[in-house]
Amino acid sequence: MGIVNVTPDSFSDGGAHASTETALKHCEQLLKEGADILDIGGESTRPGSPAVPLDAELARVVPVVREAVKLNVPLSIDTYKPEVMRAVLDLGADIVNDIWALRQPGAREVVAAHPTCGICLMHMHRDPQTMQALPMQGDVIPEVLAFWDEQLAPLKALGIDPARITLDPGVGFGKSVAQNFALLGRQRELLATGYPLLLGWSRKSSIGAVTGIDNASGRTVPSVAAAVLAVDRGAAIVRVHDVRDTVAALAVWRAMRAEAPQRTSPQEQ
Structure with missing residues (x-):
């Protein structure tokens, strides 16, 4: 999943793709580099970032989506506003990627009314304005699993097909550095839900914390x-800025897997 930030204040690319024209060029470049899905967002959710008014987000995202649907690839829209969800789904977007896990009033009803759209439910502690000022405490894995159970129940009640749903543990969203790396080290425990996992590690501050690389754009290798x-x-999906390098690294991983001995027990998987 290649990231397309249509924002002037992204933590990772400094608004390099904030206009419709530059965003579309970036979409095309990511596809050339091997992206399978494009994830378009019009509001920065970095820690401490202010909320973007609805009209501003629509003005950023809708023109890009209107053109990007012509690329004939799956389009994911990173938004938590039901009005934006409705607008982009009506234009032909394929996936709603919601950091609030459809907890905003009306969001569940929007995706229920579009019976073929994909849904990504992300775990977030508190909100972008306060999540790192007061990060969560304790063991992150059971907290994330319990949160997902709570958010999946109303979707089941609405009759939403489970095959439409992907889960994201929310690396960096209200968690300590140690908790973020616990999500990685114990990620297989999250597979117990039976749903596909989306992971977004790209250029996150926790990577900077353990590598000493302060500049987000310099965190490509880690x-x-x-x-x-x-x-x-x-993980079924990885959400990344550096598509070309990630695709190349995964090609090496696949080549290794193809020649690795057959795994024989769950403990070895």
């Missing part, structure tokens, strides 16, 4: 390493 480790631990 971000690729985290993506490969996530896939090796069962």
Whole structure:
């Protein structure tokens, strides 16, 4: 999943793709580099970032989606606003990628009304304005699993097909550095839900914390390493900025897997 930030204040690319024209060029470049899905977002959710008004987000995202649907690839829209979800799904977007896990009023009803769209439910502690000021405490794995159970129940009640749903543990969203790496080290425990996992490690501050690389755009190599480790631990989708390098690294991983001895027990998987 290649990231397309249509924002002037992204933590990772500094608004390099904030206009419709530059965003579309970036979409095309990511596809050339091997992206399978494009994830378009019009609001930065970095820690401490202010919420973007609805009209501003629509003005950023809708023109890009209107053109990007012509690329004939799956389009994911990173939004938590039901009005934006409705607008982009009506234009032909394929997936709603929601950091609030459809907890905003009306969001569940929007996806229920579009019976073929994919849904990604992300775990977030608190909200983008306060999540790192007061990060969560304790063992992150059971907290994330319990949260998913709570958010999946109303979707089941609405009759939403489980095959439409992917889960994201929310690396960096209200968690400590240790908790983020616990999500990676114990990621296979998250597979117990039976749902596919999406992981977003790309250029995150926790990578900077353990590598000493302060500049987000300089974290390509450790971000690729985290993506490969996530896939090796069962991730179905990795959300990345550096598509070309991640695709190349995964090609090496696949070649290794093709020649590896057959695994014989769950403990070895």
